[in-house]
Amino acid sequence: MDMTHGGVLIASEFMKNPEFEVFAYDIYSTLDNNTMKELRASGLKFIGSLDDFNFHKNQTNESEVMVIAPVHCKMGYPISMTHHEAVKFLLRERINIPVIEVTGVKGKTSVVWMLKEIFKSNNPLVLSSLGVEVVEDGEWKVLKQDISITPASIIEAWKLAENYEIGICIFETSLGGTGLADVGILTNLAEDYSIAGGTRRASDAKLQIFKSTSVACEIDSFNSKYSKFHEKTCIFDNGSSKLTKNQANLTATKIRFGFDETHFKVNIVDLKTLSNDIIKDTIEISTFAPAPLHISNVLAAISASLILEVPAEKIKKSLNKFKGVNGRTSVKDFNGMRVIEEINPGINVIAVKKALSMMEDMESVAVIFGGKYGITCEEIDEESVSDVLEEIKDETPLILVDELGSSVKSNIKRNFKYVEDLDAAMKCAEENNHLNVLIIYRSNFSDIKKR
Numbered sequence: 001m002d003m004t005h006g007g008v009l010i011a012s013e014f015m016k017n018p019e020f021e022v023f024a025y026d027i028y029s030t031l032d033n034n035t036m037k038e039l040r041a042s043g044l045k046f047i048g049s050l051d052d053f054n055f056h057k058n059q060t061n062e063s064e065v066m067v068i069a070p071v072h073c074k075m076g077y078p079i080s081m082t083h084h085e086a087v088k089f090l091l092r093e094r095i096n097i098p099v100i101e102v103t104g105v106k107g108k109t110s111v112v113w114m115l116k117e118i119f120k121s122n123n124p125l126v127l128s129s130l131g132v133e134v135v136e137d138g139e140w141k142v143l144k145q146d147i148s149i150t151p152a153s154i155i156e157a158w159k160l161a162e163n164y165e166i167g168i169c170i171f172e173t174s175l176g177g178t179g180l181a182d183v184g185i186l187t188n189l190a191e192d193y194s195i196a197g198g199t200r201r202a203s204d205a206k207l208q209i210f211k212s213t214s215v216a217c218e219i220d221s222f223n224s225k226y227s228k229f230h231e232k233t234c235i236f237d238n239g240s241s242k243l244t245k246n247q248a249n250l251t252a253t254k255i256r257f258g259f260d261e262t263h264f265k266v267n268i269v270d271l272k273t274l275s276n277d278i279i280k281d282t283i284e285i286s287t288f289a290p291a292p293l294h295i296s297n298v299l300a301a302i303s304a305s306l307i308l309e310v311p312a313e314k315i316k317k318s319l320n321k322f323k324g325v326n327g328r329t330s331v332k333d334f335n336g337m338r339v340i341e342e343i344n345p346g347i348n349v350i351a352v353k354k355a356l357s358m359m360e361d362m363e364s365v366a367v368i369f370g371g372k373y374g375i376t377c378e379e380i381d382e383e384s385v386s387d388v389l390e391e392i393k394d395e396t397p398l399i400l401v402d403e404l405g406s407s408v409k410s411n412i413k414r415n416f417k418y419v420e421d422l423d424a425a426m427k428c429a430e431e432n433n434h435l436n437v438l439i440i441y442r443s444n445f446s447d448i449k450k451r
Contacts, residue, residue, distance in 0.1 A: 129149050183308060373442075
């Protein structure tokens with residue numbers, strides 16, 4: 001089920017096993033005729049509706065029918081295996097090196113990029129929303145850009161890296177984990193949005209990350225939804241936890257925020273490694289983490305690394321090299337202005353609130369807000385985000401831009417200016433001599449990086 005979110009690749013892999021007769025249902029009708037013709041020629045059988053599947057099911061022993069669909073898929077049949085579980089089924093005998101999987105609502109890509117620094121000497125295979133990468137001759141090599149983080153992309157990443165010597169896999173995965181991971185990371189449940197036509201929540205899907213051997217999980221998310229997995233979970237707390245049901249194994253203290261570098265201590269209590277050693281320690285960290293959410297991302301990366309028994313000194317040195325991810329909170333200079341970018345396909349109301357919190361102590365700041373639609377399956381709540389933008393101080397200029405800016409401008413009562421693109425917005429900020437510019441823009445960074 002569902003060719004849009006990796007079903008073609010999963011179906012094609014199952015077809016390699018002679019024990020399976022494979023049918024495909026293109027629920028969203030996204031395959032073009034030529035692609036369907038090629039797939040049919042390879043032996044894949046397409047059904048046009050669930051009625052077609054029901055007919056086949058009635059001709060077959062029901063116990064022999066297995067329905068594979070994404071965890072977010074709403075359909076009239078019980079799912080035998082999610083796409084996540086199918087990926088594990090297909091790769092469980094092929095991947096024999098350590099695996100880290102990263103899921104969550106916010107911060108996934110940033111955590112993966114920190115782990116890239118920490119595990120660079122291990123020749124990692126990295127899958128993130130920014131592409132598939134390996135290390136060649138000590139330098140990062142991009143094997144593919146513009147790849148999704150659906151579970152099926154793990155199969156594609158593994159195939160792309162078949163001619164490279166890989167020491168560890170670091171996979172960013174949407175809506176949970178496959179169960180392949182030695183360490184799974186749940187960054188947060190910043191927004192527990194609805195899936196499967198409103199019948200389930202994101203937290204239900206992300207439950208799959210707890211099929212990992214060990215898990216690192218943000219404390220409020222853990223206490224609210226997943227506390228039954230206490231034995232296998234390392235809990236991290238950025239110092240602002242609201243729920244105290246279970247205490248954290250990693251806690252950030254004595255935080256001194258800075259836009260270029262933030263300094264803080266990490267208190268480690270009873271952290272269990274994969275070999276069941278127990279770590280109690282305090283380490284000092286200096287890295288790019290300009291707001292509490294980024295501290296949480298750093299703790300996620302530290303937790304997974306410690307579970308995999310990476311020495312604390314190596315973690316510290318690697319994180320000191322981390323300067324942010326282009327777009328996913330990065331800071332740059334533009335003609336004398338400090339520009340803080342939050343450019344992300346998953347920008348939602350929670351992300352907007354967190355981005356705006358970074359400008360509370362800044363002087364002479366302008367806010368640019370906007371972006372595109374159709375970037376992800378999860379769209380943004382225009383009414384709620386308009387309410388958040390209304391709360392910006394009157395003395396702070398608000399510049400709305402592009403499709404999203406145009407859509408919300410009718411809801412905005414305070415003063416604002418609308419322009420058509422980011423270039424015009426930056427020119428506007430520059431002409432008004434602002435020292436700081438905060439860009440909150442809903443897009444894939446690769447789509448605008450040549451602006």
